Amino acid sequence: MLCHPTCLRQPPNAGRRGAVPDRAMWQNRAVRQWCRAATCERSPSGGDPVASLRDVAARANVSFQTVSKVLNGKGAVAPATRQRIIEAAEDIGYIPNALARSLQSRSSLTLGVITVDFSNATPALSLVGIEREARQHGLSVILSSLEPDGSDCVRYLRVLMERRVDGIIMNAPAAEEDEEVGRLLRAGPPAVSLHDIAGGGVPLVTAEPEATAALPIRHLIALGHRRIGVVTGLQQRHSAQHRTAVYREVLAEHGLPYDPLLVEDGSWEVEGGYAATHRLLDRASGITAIYVQNDLMAVGVLNALHERGLSVPGDCSVVGCDDHPVAARTIPPLTTVRMPFADAGAAAVRLLLERIASTSPKDVVLPVSMVYRASTASAPASRAARN
Amino acid sequence: MLCHPTCLRQPPNAGRRGAVPDRAMWQNRAVRQWCRAATCERSPSGGDPVASLRDVAARANVSFQTVSKVLNGKGAVAPATRQRIIEAAEDIGYIPNALARSLQSRSSLTLGVITVDFSNATPALSLVGIEREARQHGLSVILSSLEPDGSDCVRYLRVLMERRVDGIIMNAPAAEEDEEVGRLLRAGPPAVSLHDIAGGGVPLVTAEPEATAALPIRHLIALGHRRIGVVTGLQQRHSAQHRTAVYREVLAEHGLPYDPLLVEDGSWEVEGGYAATHRLLDRASGITAIYVQNDLMAVGVLNALHERGLSVPGDCSVVGCDDHPVAARTIPPLTTVRMPFADAGAAAVRLLLERIASTSPKDVVLPVSMVYRASTASAPASRAARN
DNA sequence: CTGTTAGCGCATTCAC
DNA sequence: GTGAATGCGCTAACAG
Numbered sequence: 114m115l116c117h118p119t120c121l122r123q124p125p126n127a128g129r130r131g132a133v134p135d136r137a138m139w140q141n142r143a144v145r146q147w148c149r150a151a152t153c154e155r156s157p158s159g160g161d162p163v164a165s166l167r168d169v170a171a172r173a174n175v176s177f178q179t180v181s182k183v184l185n186g187k188g189a190v191a192p193a194t195r196q197r198i199i200e201a202a203e204d205i206g207y208i209p210n211a212l213a214r215s216l217q218s219r220s221s222l223t224l225g226v227i228t229v230d231f232s233n234a235t236p237a238l239s240l241v242g243i244e245r246e247a248r249q250h251g252l253s254v255i256l257s258s259l260e261p262d263g264s265d266c267v268r269y270l271r272v273l274m275e276r277r278v279d280g281i282i283m284n285a286p287a288a289e290e291d292e293e294v295g296r297l298l299r300a301g302p303p304a305v306s307l308h309d310i311a312g313g314g315v316p317l318v319t320a321e322p323e324a325t326a327a328l329p330i331r332h333l334i335a336l337g338h339r340r341i342g343v344v345t346g347l348q349q350r351h352s353a354q355h356r357t358a359v360y361r362e363v364l365a366e367h368g369l370p371y372d373p374l375l376v377e378d379g380s381w382e383v384e385g386g387y388a389a390t391h392r393l394l395d396r397a398s399g400i401t402a403i404y405v406q407n408d409l410m411a412v413g414v415l416n417a418l419h420e421r422g423l424s425v426p427g428d429c430s431v432v433g434c435d436d437h438p439v440a441a442r443t444i445p446p447l448t449t450v451r452m453p454f455a456d457a458g459a460a461a462v463r464l465l466l467e468r469i470a471s472t473s474p475k476d477v478v479l480p481v482s483m484v485y486r487a488s489t490a491s492a493p494a495s496r497a498a499r500n
Numbered sequence: 501m502l503c504h505p506t507c508l509r510q511p512p513n514a515g516r517r518g519a520v521p522d523r524a525m526w527q528n529r530a531v532r533q534w535c536r537a538a539t540c541e542r543s544p545s546g547g548d549p550v551a552s553l554r555d556v557a558a559r560a561n562v563s564f565q566t567v568s569k570v571l572n573g574k575g576a577v578a579p580a581t582r583q584r585i586i587e588a589a590e591d592i593g594y595i596p597n598a599l600a601r602s603l604q605s606r607s608s609l610t611l612g613v614i615t616v617d618f619s620n621a622t623p624a625l626s627l628v629g630i631e632r633e634a635r636q637h638g639l640s641v642i643l644s645s646l647e648p649d650g651s652d653c654v655r656y657l658r659v660l661m662e663r664r665v666d667g668i669i670m671n672a673p674a675a676e677e678d679e680e681v682g683r684l685l686r687a688g689p690p691a692v693s694l695h696d697i698a699g700g701g702v703p704l705v706t707a708e709p710e711a712t713a714a715l716p717i718r719h720l721i722a723l724g725h726r727r728i729g730v731v732t733g734l735q736q737r738h739s740a741q742h743r744t745a746v747y748r749e750v751l752a753e754h755g756l757p758y759d760p761l762l763v764e765d766g767s768w769e770v771e772g773g774y775a776a777t778h779r780l781l782d783r784a785s786g787i788t789a790i791y792v793q794n795d796l797m798a799v800g801v802l803n804a805l806h807e808r809g810l811s812v813p814g815d816c817s818v819v820g821c822d823d824h825p826v827a828a829r830t831i832p833p834l835t836t837v838r839m840p841f842a843d844a845g846a847a848a849v850r851l852l853l854e855r856i857a858s859t860s861p862k863d864v865v866l867p868v869s870m871v872y873r874a875s876t877a878s879a880p881a882s883r884a885a886r887n
Numbered sequence: 888c889t890g891t892t893a894g895c896g897c898a899t900t901c902a903c
Numbered sequence: 904g905t906g907a908a909t910g911c912g913c914t915a916a917c918a919g
Contacts, residue, residue: 163664165912176890181914191888211662212608213912216599216895223642230628232825232842237624241617244645253659255610256643258631272640275598277550383829409825416829438619438796442770442803444831455619552896563906568898578904600896603911 164207172201184209215277224465225255225273225302227266228284233381233409234437235454239284239307242458250466252279263287270297278302280465283310284458286350303468305461309351316468317476318461320452322352326359328483329404329432329450334367337492338402338430344379344389344414346406353378356406356434375400379410386410390417401492402430408437411447415488419444426490436484445487453479551594559588571596602664611852612642612660612689614653615671620768620796621824622841626671626694629845637853639666650674657684665689667852670697671845673737690855692848696738703855704863705848707839709739713746715870716791716819716837721754724879725789725817731766731776731801733793740765743793743821762787766797773797777804788879789817795824798834802875806831813877823871832874840866 166184170177175194182188183198184207190198201207215221224247231237240256247254255278257269266288273281281298283306288294295311298304305316333341343360346353361371374397379385386405390413394400403418405411411433415425423429425445433440433449440447460477467474553571557564562581569575570585571594577585588594602608611634618624627643634641642665644656653675660668668685670693675681682698685691692703720728730747733740748758761784766772773792777800781787790805792798798820802812810816812832820827820836827834847864854861 167912177912178891178914179889181912182889185914187914189888194888208658208661210603210664210912211659212599212603212664213895214914216597216603216897216912217914219895221599226643231618232621232625232628234619234621234624237621238619240643241619241645244643248644253663254643256613256627256631256641257635258628269635271595272598274595276640277597277599383825387829412826413829416831416833419831438770439799439826442774442800444803444806446803554896564896565898565907566905568896569905572898574898576904581904597896600911601898603896603913604898606911 163210164205165210166207168205169198169202169207172205173197220279221277222252223255223276223278224252224462225257225276225278225281226284227257227259227269227273227281227288229263229287230258230261235407235409235435235452236284238454239458239461242455242460243282243284243462244458245455246459246462250462252462259285259287261287263291266291266294267297270294270301274301280304280469282458282461282465283307283315284461286347286352289351290349303465305465305468307457307461316464316474318457318464318479319476320457320479320481322355323359325434325450325452325481326356326404327363328481329434329448330360330363332448332483332485332489333402333404333430333432334363334369336402336430336489339369339492340372340375340397340399340401342390342393342397342400342403343376344386344393344403344405344410345376346379346381346410348378353406360404372397379405379413381407381410383409383413385413387413387417390414391421394421394423400429402432402489405431405433408433408435408440408447408449411449411488412439412443415443415445415447425488428493430489430492432489440484441486443488448486448489449484451482451484453481550597551592552597553594555592556585556589556594559592560584607666608664609639610642610663610665611639611849612644612663612665612668613671614644614646614656614660614668614675616650616673617645617648622794622796622822622839623671625841626845626848629842629847630669630671630849631845632842633846633849637849639849646672646674648674650678653678653681654684657681657688661688667691667856669845669848669852670694670702671848673734673739676738677736690852692852692855694844694848703851703861705844705851705866706863707844707866707868709742710746712821712837712839712868713743713791714750715868716821716835717747717750719835719870719872719876720789720791720817720819721750721756723789723817723876726756726879727759727762727784727786727788729777729780729784729787729790730763731773731780731790731792731797732763733766733768733797735765740793747791759784766792766800768794768797770796770800772800774800774804777801778808781808781810787816789819789876792818792820795820795822795827795834795836798836798875799826799830802830802832802834812875815880817876817879819876827871828873830875835873835876836871838869838871840868 166177166180170180180198183190183195226243228240229236231240244254255276259266263285266285280302281304283304286308289309290311292311298310299314307318343357345357357376364371377389377393379389403414405414411431414431418425418429425431433447436449436451440449456479464474464477553564553567557567567585570577570582613630615627616623618627631641642663646653650672653672667689668691673695676696677698679698685697686701694705730744732744744763751758764776764780766776790801792801798818801818805812805816812818820834823836823838827836843866851861851864
């Protein structure tokens with residue numbers, strides 16, 4: 114029931130192909146021949162004339178509607194005719210035109226994704242999850258990636274609407290405050306998002322926001338750390354803001370003071386983490402642990418610490434976030450929070466399918482978990498690390 | 501002239517929108533209202549009835565053909581009529597149907613990409629480059645990513661053909677030996693590839709294959725290293741094979757022997773690099789440098805070396821490949837070869853556009869360059885590292 | 888069982 | 904200047 118409406122007549126996960134035996138038969142050969150429609154004399158101007166239903170019909174001496182029936186396994190057709198048609202389709206190298214089909218069926222079997230630049234592993238993982246899940250439901254993915262400033266999101270939304278996508282998945286933190294985007298997503302085709310949408314009204318897939326920050330902070334506090342530095346992601350982003358807020362709350366829960374001097378923006382990037390760490394240690398003393406809001410920045414943090422001759426975790430513990438593939442082999446291997454990026458992508462597709470099925474589904478919250486490795490240890494006896 | 505045929509009437513980089521003033525005028529408002537076609541009484545069964553040219557026409561008291569003209573800035577239309585039509589389009593929230601347009605124009609302004617799983621940064625970078633360049637040419641990207649085994653590439657090709665993409669970009673090393681894929685790409689819609697295609701006949705975009713391996717090896721030899729270990733990518737891949745072959749050649753050029761014991765498969769992954777290094781050092785002695793065929797594996801290599809108490813570059817130098825974002829902040833920062841992934845993606849799109857313009861264009865070869873950082877140094881005086 | 892009639896939404900050609 | 908006719912390739916409903 115998670116399947117796209119127009120898929121419903123077919124077995125799940127079969128997409129559009131393979132479901133109908135006849136179709137499976139002819140398409141294997143057909144696919145090898147793109148425009149070998151030699152029997153197709155009508156060649157409108159320049160472009161490759163690709164075989165159409167009519168061409169198949171002509172070759173099989175039937176009307177093209179009958180061909181349509183056979184190739185879609187719909188109405189009843191005489192076995193002999195059916196056979197002729199299938200052979201004709203194979204011979205001619207017929208490949209159905211999804212555009213025309215969509216025009217008629219009012220469903221493009223296509224899903225639009227608007228994503229933050231995915232050079233970084235984490236959005237890429239979500240995208241991989243989306244694409245895989247979509248594919249398994251027989252949906253194609255149209256990809257639009259945003260420039261860092263997140264402007265022209267509205268333009269891409271429009272393109273997706275023009276292409277009549279059946280649904281939209283947003284993975285664009287840069288657009289989370291854009292009211293116009295919010296309006297469009299509420300008024301346009303069904304949508305779900307991996308990040309907040311201004312004005313709400315769009316189903317969300319998130320990873321336990323509280324735990325994501327609370328787990329690592331509690332871990333550090335349990336190890337005896339009292340002055341915990343924070344290297345944040347872009348501070349405009351809700352997720353970064355929220356994680357920092359949770360950091361404050363957990364500190365408060367344990368009766369620890371909040372010191373704004375301990376918080377620095379690392380902008381999600383390796384170099385940002387590196388620079389933020391130096392700034393942090395230059396101006397604040399007594400830091401024995403650093404909470405880094407993603408693993409990429411943590412790589413920079415480890416490097417900066419190393420440059421300063423501080424050992425990890427001896428002098429300073431480090432906790433990351435994401436469980437990026439490199440986290441397992443940094444020096445030392447990074448204690449971090451495992452985030453379910455690929456799962457979130459897949460969940461988003463399923464949620465979108467529910468949304469398309471006209472219900473107004475509930476948000477999905479995915480669990481996160483700690484991965485304990487070697488970058489964290491008890492706070493050093495002397496409470497002030499040398500820095 | 502690098503622009504897609506159907507773009508030619510419009511200024512480059514304008515895509516389909518913004519080129520025609522009139523169009524720019526009405527689409528701003530129109531985009532805010534998806535199915536607000538309240539004036540549209542015909543509601544065929546269930547789906548959202550979206551406003552069409554006819555609806556706009558009805559509201560403006562003209563024929564829909566005239567609306568088409570105005571909205572595309574084609575034929576001459578009376579200013580008053582034009583104005584009425586534009587307002588009607590705005591009011592009604594008209595959004596053109598790209599499917600119908602493509603059906604008619606025989607060009608979907610769409611480009612299919614078949615890519616290896618892009619969880620890793622390098623294929624993701626190429627994809628980002630492709631998407632950005634495509635977008636700037638007004639083309640949408642349909643994304644299909646392959647499972648690691650690279651099977652069912654043929655299936656995805658077929659889907660792209662059904663969707664009548666204007667061209668295909670392959671970034672699928674896993675399919676480089678697949679004859680069927682080669683045949684399809686030669687017979688089907690215009691295609692270019694970032695990796696070899698079985699049987700050739702498809703324009704290629706590559707990064708100087710010789711230099712990619714020769715540069716780092718020469719660097720190490722110049723530093724006095726004579727026993728240079730190699731951690732390769734998946735050895736089935738042409739690129740891995742070729743880099744290893746070049747390694748041999750450069751060795752030979754310098755009169756150094758080739759020792760197969762010095763070569764280990766790291767399968768492109770962090771953990772692979774880690775494991776390969778341990779295997780290498782367990783069985784071969786005297787290694788003072790390791791050539792790693794990508795930076796991700798190099799992270800694992802550095803970790804393994806560190807585990808064994810070997811200092812980098814004191815005991816053992818390490819050279820990577822790619823200039824992955826983390827390479828600048830590994831411990832120590834990694835000397836590596838900078839690969840132009842994003843550029844390659846962009847170049848592939850431009851090459852594809854040439855290819856579509858019916859010429860049979862030449863392959864593109866992009867330059868690579870060394871990035872010298874701290875992981876390489878002169879070979880230690882005692883020729884055998886302790887391991 | 889098969890072919891006919893009717894669109895889907897749009898662009899193009901040609902009358903008026 | 905404008906609209907009527909035609910067709911893109913396909914699916915759906917009904918007629919024969």
